[in-house]
Structure formats: C-alpha cells, structure tokens
Amino acid sequence: MTGALANPRLLRALLPPVSLILLLAVIFTIQPRAMSYLGLNLMLNLALPIALATIAQLCVIAVNDLDLSIGAFVSLVACIGATILPENPALGLAALAGCIAVYAALGALIHWRNLPAIVVTLGMSFVWLGAAVLLLPSPGGSAPAWLSAVVKLRTPAIPFAILASALLALLVHLFLMRSSLGVVLRGAGGNPQAVRRAGWSLLKTKMAMYALCGFFGCLSGLCLVGLTTSADANIALRYTLLSIAGVILGGGEFTGGRVSPIGAVIGALTLTLAGSLLTFLRISPDWQIGAQGAILILVLALRALVNRTERRAA
C-alpha cells in the first residue's frame, strides 16, 4: 500500500474509481434502498448513454480536438431513432451511417484546412440541432420496440447498465490503449509530427478518430432513445458539457493524447451519481442547483490530496 501511495501515477489512475466508490458509499448510507439490483439499475441506467457520449468525446480529445457538437448529435440520432428507424430500418441505418461519414469528413476537413476543431464542431452543433428540429419539430416519435428491449434488458445479478458500462470501458481500453492501432491513434495526439515522420497518415488517424466519435455518438443516441422511448430535438444538448467533464474527471487531458477510457466511463457514472445524491438529500429548493456544484467540488477535491502527495514525492 505504501508502494501505491508512493507512486503518483498509480494514485492518479485510482482516483476516478475511488471517487466513485466514495460517492456510492455516501448514497448507500443515506438511502440503503439504493443498495439493490433495482436501486443500482434506477440510478445508473441513464448513465449508459452519457458514458457512450463521453467515449465519443474521448476519441476527439485524444487527437487534441474538442467536439462541441456531440450533445446536438446525440439528440439528432435519438430523433432518427424515434422517427425513421422504426418505420424504415434500412433507411434509418443508412442515415446513421451517413452521420458517421459526415463525422469522418469533418476530421478530414479539419486536418486538410488546418481548422480549429472547436469552431467547426460549434458550427456542426447548429447543423445537427437544425436537422433534429426539421426531423422532429415537436417532441414525439417512438423508439423501435427491439431497441427498448435491448437497453432495458434485465440481466441476472448485475444490472445491465453496469455490465454494459464495464464492457464498453473494457473494449475501448483494449482497442485504444492496448492494440497496435490504438497506439498510433493516441500517438497522433501526443506528437503528431513524430507520427507523421514515422510514415503514418495524420489525415487517416484524424478521420478514424472522428468516425469513432460519430459511431459512439450514434450508440449513445440509440441507447438514450431506447430508454426514454421517444425523442425530442433538445433531448441531449447538455451531453456536450457532461461528456467533456466526464473525460477530464476520468483523468484525461485536453492535449497530448492523454486519455483513459476506463476513467472516462467511471467519470460519466460519477457525474450521474452526483445528481442522484441530490434527490436523497433534503435541501431548500433555492440551493439545490448549488448543491449539485458543491457535490462535484467535493468529489474533485480528492484530486487536491493526490496532487499534494505527488508534490511531496517529487
């Protein structure tokens, strides 16, 4: 244990899970009923789309960009999922594939013209939102039954949301952190010049990462619409901020290709639970919004402790 304490990197990697566990412990003491299959399921099933959106954001952050459009994109996918997909599955899937292609094209455009990704994705957030409003001017639609059935699956022993999150974290970790292709993709965030000099195409890496972002964005939107059963053009706008916060909470950094898929998924779960805690506390309505901020701050204050030990070790 002293060994772990002495190693700041390990300590830092442990930070997200420790925060999550502490938060869970607090919730369980306040509301013991949460400590059950049903309780965990209720608290966490809406975390899954957030976790997916966070992973989507992570793909873009890994190549030193930021996607300000992911929330609007997830909303659009939810709208597609509640309108086109049930009526015409083939067309729906084609639309989703088209969206992913647009994402890849964005990556190419950003690389080719050397554009600030943040501006392009800011513009895209309006484009996606506009498309969603055109598709679904007023809330409605209904998700295909199979989709709802999938995301509301009752798995034995451990709730689906937890299983799926764990699987997501694991798969993305294996791909991005362990596979030989993932190394190149992350390297393009760490030192693009070096990767280019070693003979790799930066254009392809950027397109790949953006396409992945689109892919996970699609999964997030589908998962969301499966849970809510119907859509709304504004449904997930806040995912943009949540997903960025989740990546950072999970130990990622904005530049340098330093990301952690497992941390990011845990970050997304932590953000969701921080909201839950509030419902279990009794706080005057005036201060409820503030309490949300205070909870976040408390969860993050752990970092300060770690940094202190880190400085002492240095």
Add this chain to the structure above:
Amino acid sequence: MPHPTAAPPPGTPFVALAAVAKSFGAVRALRGVDLDVRSGECLGLAGHNGAGKSTLMQVLVGNVSPDEGRFTVQGEDVAGRLTVARARQAGIACVFQELSLCPNLSVLENARIRHASLKGFGWRGRAARLITRTLDEIFPGHGIAPQALVSDLPLGQRQMVEIASVFAQGDHEAPLRLVILDEPTSSLDNSVAAQLLAHVRRFVSAGGSVILISHILGEILSTCDRIAVMSDGRVVDLREAGAFTRASLVEAMGHVVSHEAGETLVSAEAGRRGAVVASATTPKGGSIRLEARRGEIVGLAGLAGHGQTSLLVLLHNAAQGRSRYAAVTGRVAFVAGDRQTDGVFPLWSIGGNVTVRSLSRLGRFGLVDPAREKRLAEEWRTRIKIRTPDMDDNILTLSGGNQQKALFARALGSDAEVILMDDPMRGVDIGTKQEVYALVRAEADKGRTFIWYTTEFDELKSCDHTYVFRSGRIVAELGRHELTEARVLQSSFEGEAA
C-alpha cells in the same frame, strides 16, 4: 546486432546528392549541395548553426522535398518522390534533432510507431523485446523499462530510446542501410555518448552507413571516416577524417582557431570570497550543500538526469520565495536546455522570445515600449549572432542551435543577477560556444553568478567550483584545482557497483 544483409562492397555510394537546393521563403537553407554517402562508412557533418545540416537530412528521409537538384538512392533517381515510408523501404532512417517521441506513450509503444510491422497478436511482447534488445546492445546498463512512459524519462534517456528505436531492426522490415544521427549526443553524458559512438563503429563495420552530425568535434574526428563541412547551405569541405585536425576542422567551419574551453578564460581571482547569493540542498538528502557566491561560475556535473535540472528549478522557485530547500538572493534567469518543453514560446517571434524575461524593464508608463523591445532584440541578435533575416520571424524558423542562442540572449539580456543554465550548449556550434564562454566569464567578472549544469567535461573547466551529482544527491564538491575528468567520473559512478 543489425546485420545489413546483402551489403554492396564498401565504398560504393549508397545515396548521392547533386546541386540540391531548398528555400524557406527568404531563407535559402540549401544552396546546391553535392554529397554522397558510401556503404560501410560513417560520414561526419559539421558546420555552424543554421548551416543547413538538419534541412539536408530532412531531404534525405523524404520529409522535405528539395526545390532543385538530383538525388539518387542506389543509383535510382528519387528526387521529389521520396516519402518517409519509401525512405524506410530503402533502408534510410533518422534520429531527428528535435525529439520525435510521443510523450504520452510508453517506450515500447513508441517503438511500435517507428516499426509498422509490430502488430497483431502479442505485439507488445515483441515490441518490448525488440526495444530492450536494441537498448541493451547500444547502451548496456541503460536502466530503461519498456513499459515506462516517455514523459517520465529524463531527456537523456528519451534520446537513448529514440536512438534505439531507430537502430532496432524489426522482423519483416527492410534492412537498415543508412542511419542519420542529428546531434544525437547533445543531451547524452559522456559515457553514454561513448557507447553510442562505439555502436556506430560496429554498425558501419558491418556494412551500414551512418551520417553523424555533431558540434562536438572530438567525437566527429574520432568516429567518422570522412567529414563534410557545411556552411551557409553548401558543402565547403570534404576530406578523409584523417586529413583533418581539430584546428583545421574549426578553420574549415569558418571560425578562428581558438583555445580549449576554459583554459585561458580563467579569471584572475581564485578562492571563494564573494557573498553567498544562492544555496541549496537536494531534497533527497545528502550532506553537501551547494553554495554559489557573487561573481562565481558554479558547475553541476554528473551523469545526465541525476537531479541537476531539478535543483536548478528548485533554485529558480526559491527566487520567487517558494522553496524549503534553497535560498537565493537577487533575481534569477533560467537558460533551458530542453528547449521544447522548458524554453521556447512557439507562437512568438524570435524577438518576443528574447525579450520576454525583460518586459518589466522595457516599460514606459506601465506599457511595454516596442521600440526598446526591438532594440534589445537587435542588440542580442548581433552579440550572439542569431542567424535570421528578421527578428520578427517565428522562433521555429530558426535552426536548433540558433533557438538555443535566443534562449541565451533571453537570460543574458535580462537584469538577473543569478543565471541558472540547464546544459544550455546543446546543439550550439563550436564558434558560438567559444563566444558564449567568453561572455559568461565577462559577465561573471562584472558580478553575475552562473550556476551551470553541463554534460560536457570541457565546460566544467570554465567553472570556479563544481558539484557532482548522483541519484539526486550532491556527492562531491571540487574546487577548480581539484577538477579532473577522472575525479568527476569516479564520483558520478561511485557506489554504482555496490
């Protein structure tokens, strides 16, 4: 050991360049270079900062395509068509002057970036074995774990990793025929540099070719078979190494032959008398306390990455009143050696990079005066000979050595009384070095204090007092007259065997 297979008989040219030219806007970096590299030889490349050496190498590996000229690899014309991948196919690889590792990846993952063939099931194991094997071979006793994150490694070890990943010969890769080393030893200490040079000889004797760029003439003279001297974008001299002496080489580079560093620059005063302006202990403990007095040049020695830079940073923080271990009276300035991470502001002009440390002095009514700023920049451009058409150009248009000069100018041009130097001569050419040595001595005589970490023994000769570091501690303290290379080496390695 890389064994270049099917090596042609030694002596035939492997690559040949004729009248190669390249301009960057107004700067004519290459003005018609003729050069060939033969199989089985080590070709040395010397020349002042900004002579065009790095640019020429970028041409050779396909990163920069030349504006004019012919360029053949094994007789085949490749001018304008060479890409990085094709160059590697032809067996050409390069250790660049500015580090080309991804700091967010581990050592073995960086090897993967360099070697596209490392993929598929079990690639991590293969990559780790490959890089460890090569590191063991070139740098025995390197102590680098393949899982270590590159950003955690000190500069010297990063350089070792980069060199090893270039020399590594993957299983299904085209055999390595020509390795370009652009100032590979600038951040290595002497013993590690010697290991590298020995490996270069082995590689060459097995039939490979090496181009070695360095400002340390000793290593060029001892390692290379032929030496080309570049000046202002041309090759101005090319002879067998044996035909050069140190003096004639310096002369060919267009510098006045000067004396060995330090020897004639010894100040008249000896003994430690001035007031102590800086003192520090290493946070890791150790009984010897560093002390620097007014007007002194204090050297920090030892193997690279043994706590010298941390101590300098500590002293720097102490001047802002934030250290338990160190105390400094007066203002400090820092000359970075690791210029990418510690020194350069990449978006700014050369002038902006020089004046940043002095802005508060250049003010009028609380506003920075652009005219005075320009004057300061111009003054140092001439004093330290920064090669550029315009100080308003971006700093990154400068060659590596010239960027380093700008960082020197930043510190020397400031009002600092204590100047901390973190192995600042990396990549600076020999002529400039002599001038900087003289400048440092002159400033010290005027009362400035220098604390100077260096990996080159010769530079310690300029110092009044030397502290040797090992494992984050100061293990020896040597006065000017006690200083010998043997004693420094002995203190650096002492206890290593135990």
Add this chain to the structure above:
Amino acid sequence: MPQAFSFIGAGLIFAATLAFTGGAGGGQILSTALTFATMYVIVGLGQMFVITTGPGNVDLSIPATIALAGAVAMTVMGGEDGSIALGLLAALGTGVAVGCFNYALIRLLQIPPIIATLSASFLVQSSAIAYGRGLRVRPPPAFADFATGRVMGVPYLAIATLLLSVLMAVLLHRTVYGRSVAAIGQNSRAAHLAGIRVDRVRFLTYVLSAVLAGLCGAVLAGFSGGSSLNMGEEYLLASIAVVVVGGSSVSGGQSNVSGLWGASLFLYLLVTMLNTFGVGAGLRYLLTGLIIIAIITLAGGPRAGRA
C-alpha cells in the same frame, strides 16, 4: 489575419440582408447590431483572456455571474439614479468574488478549470435565485436611458465598449500582464522558467473574466428593463463562439480583440439575416452552422510550420 474573416463574413451577410430588404433599414440594422454586439464583446473579452491562458482554460460561470451581478446591481440601485455608481460597483464586486472563488477551486483544489467553473456556476446560480428569487427590479431611468440611448445612431453602449476594447487590447499586447497571458498559453512551464508569475496571472485572468461578466450583467439588466435569472443563458456558447470565430487560438497563446467585434457583428447579423428571410427554426439552425463552417474554412490555410 484570422480576424479579417469575421469582418468579411459580417459584411457579406449584411449585404445579403440589404439585398433582401431592398436596401431598407440598413442604418437601423447596423445600429441595433452595434448595440447587441457590445454584450457579446464585453463577455467575449473576459473569455478571450481565459482561453488564451492555454488549453483547458474556459470560464463556464459567465451566465450565472451575469444573472447574479445583474440582480445585485439592480437591487443595489433600487431604481434610484443616485445609486447607479454604487450598483455598478456592486456588480463588479460580485464579479471579483466569483472570479476569486473560481480560481480558488482551480488552484487550491486543483480542479480542472472547465469543471471548476461549471460547479461554481451552479453555486452562483443558486445564489442568484436565493438573492433575488427571480423578481425583476427595474433599472434607474438614467441608467436605462444610457443603456438604450444613441448619439447619431451610434449607441452609447457601443462607444463605451469600444473604449473598453481599446483598453483591453493595450492590456493584452502592451503590458507585462498581457504578454504573460500569451506566454502561459503557449507553454506554462516555460513561462514559469522565464520568470512569469503563472499563478498570479491566471488568478487575475479568471477575476477579469468574472468582472467583465458582472459588468455585462449590469448593462444587460439596464438595457432590458431589469435583471432576470435566465438573461445570461445564451452567453455560455456565445462567449466562446465570439472568441473562436474571432480568430483567437483555442490552444492558447494567441488572441486579438478586433476579431471579437467582427465575430459579434457576424453572429448577430447572421441571426438577423435568417430572421429577415423568415426561415423556420430548424433551417435557421442548419444555415447558421453551415455558414460558420464555411467562413472558417475560407479563413483556414493549409498546414504550415517546420517539417
């Protein structure tokens, strides 16, 4: 010149609007555009300094600060012309407090700025609710007259904001503080080693941003006949948008003030044009996005830099 494009974009859009209306109301459109651009510029200035200090630095507490400072200013003024100065001071003071709180979270608790300012914004928003309960207090008549008044078609506000911008440009380019901000944005370790007091500069930057948000809150309340809890909401995205569309680098270290004006006018005129054309909401969003991307693509160049 990255900022030139925002001006060119604004010009093109203005021309398109005029072409549609047949040249009618051009002066008036410009005059209103100036009025509304000032709000963007005021918050954009603060956000620009923050963004310039490097990747990851962004102030998400601006909307909440606007709401709180607006409420505080209006309450302190209490509709009396005599207390205008006091009210403005109170708004700026609110900004200082929020800025200090933000930086305390960032520095003392080591929370990444984006999450720190987001969390702080929740607390500030709650404070605004608890302080004013959403009740709208009217501004003093003199203050409202100033906020909505014009001289020869040019709003007083625009003139005042122009002066503020000049001041900020001087601060950015000609003072040690401004240069320090840019240096930190490029490489904060190098900045530290070049003798820059990194913590102090970042602290001042977050305070500056919050103070400008506070100022915007007061002005906005004066302009729109009282403060309301949601009047800052649109400035979350807008403050970032004007900075980046104006040509400041999001990876820090590079920024310009004039681009903020170009971008603010551009974004305002864009909405106006689409409203004038009578385009429906969905299409309006879609076109807004496409036009932003088109402008930035025209402005962007192929890759440059040392090989």
Add this chain to the structure above:
Amino acid sequence: DTSDKTIALSNNYAGNSWRQAMLKSWETITAKAVADGVVQSAEAFTTAENQATEQAAQIQNMILQGYSAIVINSASPTALNGAVKEACDAGIIVVSFDGIVTEPCAWRVAVDFKKMGSGQLDYLAQRYPDGGNLLEIRGLAGTSVDTEIHEGIAAGVSAHPNFKVVSEVQGDWTQTVAQKSVAGVLPSLPEVVGVVTQGGDGFGAAEAFKAAGRPTPTIILGNRDDELRWWKEQKDANGYETMSVSIAPGVSTLAFWVAQQILDGQEVPKDLVVPFLSIDQAGLEKALENTEAGGVANVEYSLDDAKKVIEAAKAGG
C-alpha cells in the same frame, strides 16, 4: 386518508420568474398541507440543468426514494415517458402540469395552449376589424408548448384571414433574446398592428419598438409584473389597450391537490384542463395590485378548486 403519503415535485427549470413563482406557490400551499396533516411531506426538487435526461434520472431516483406520488413539470412531453412508466409500474401516482407528459399512465393538468394562441387572434380581430400585419415571437424551438401555441396562433390567423403574420422570430422564452430578435427584424418589417407572443416577451418587444422609433403596436403581454406596469404607464399616458394572458404559476398547487385526491382514492380523469389566467383592460389595476413587484400574476388553488376542476372534467368527459 393521505396523512402518511409523501409527494415530490420534479421540476426541470428554475431560471425565470414564472418558475420561481411556481416553486413559491408550491411551498406555501404544501407547507400548510403538511402542517395540517393532510400529507406527510411534499418536497420540491429542481434539476441543475434544464435537460430531459437529467429529469428522467431524477424521477428514477424518486422511485427509489419511495414517494407515493410524483408531480412533474416536465422538460419534454415525451422524453420522460420511460421514467414515468417505471414510476407507474412501481405503483407511484404521477401527475404532470404545465410541461405535461404523454405517457398514458400519468395524469395531466393541462392548459389549452392552442386556445391561448387562437385567443390572442380573437382579441386582435375584435380590436382591428380590418386586420393587419402581425409579428410572432416564438418560444424554444423543438418544444411542445412552442408548437401548440404556434398552432393556436396559426389557427387564429386562418379564422381571421385579414391578419397576416409577416415575421416570426425566435425568443426562446427569454426576454433578452426576444428583444434582440425583434430589434433585428424590425428595420425590414412593414407596419405591424400587433405582436403575438408566448408569454413574458412583451416588454422586450416594446423596448425594441421604442428603440427603433416605431409606433408601439398592440403587444399581447404575458402577465409579468414589468409588463403590467409598462401597460399601466402606457394606459395612463395614452390610453394604450391590450390584453395579457399566461398560465398561472400556481397551477403547481392544483397539481398537488389532484395528486392528493388520487392518493385519497378519488376517481380522477386522466386529463384535466385549467383555465389560463388572462387580464383585460379593466382588470389591469386589480391584477397589478395582487402581483408581487417583479413577479408574475398568480393564483393559488385550494382543495375545493381542485375538486371543482375534477368535477368539471368528469362532467365534460
């Protein structure tokens, strides 16, 4: 007997005066109900972000907390359906109001937003028999309230074909945004006789007309105190005439009583309609008197009001 029952309010937004008044009414009425022992508790919860997903999570947490009934002002009529269904399945009574939910298992205390829109045209038709040009200020795009009021207005226009909506701008239900959008289009507009709104944007529109130096048309107001006071000023100065209409924030208290009645075992139809609160020229002074400075004109409902509404619905249905 509901004295052991717990009721929770799930609210998605607290960022404007209407919502603040709504929360305040809830607090006043429920505090008394709890003190009287009518119910055991009645807490209000607001999400930090105005976002359906967060509200859905909030409702799921309320299920876990074990409330007997949940009263919802919803961020979206449909996006909460999944969570609402789960609540129903857990045996919890769900009552929605203002922002209603479409999930069939829930009760709805709804305002006829369509009628609110068409009513504005009816009023204008009576004021301007010759018709004229209109400016429409819309709410937040993609929400159902916006769509319904807009449809109402459109229906009104086709019923009175001599009116024409010459421009439609987005106000996002935020006065500053509305003011900005209106100011932007005004220079290019022909003369307009009326401005039709969705509530709360009237003052901003008036300011924009003033700034543009154009005569003030008949602006339909939305019961905000500042609007009413402006109206009063105009009325005193030049006899300005208009109407004001909005949903009363106190409708939250009606929803509370409905939930209490359902818990009490009363039979309550799923769809209840509350009248919106409108103020006419004659009622202006009285309304101003009863409205808190800077607030919104309001009515709070009692148990008897609730019973009447339920009876009316039963009779109607």
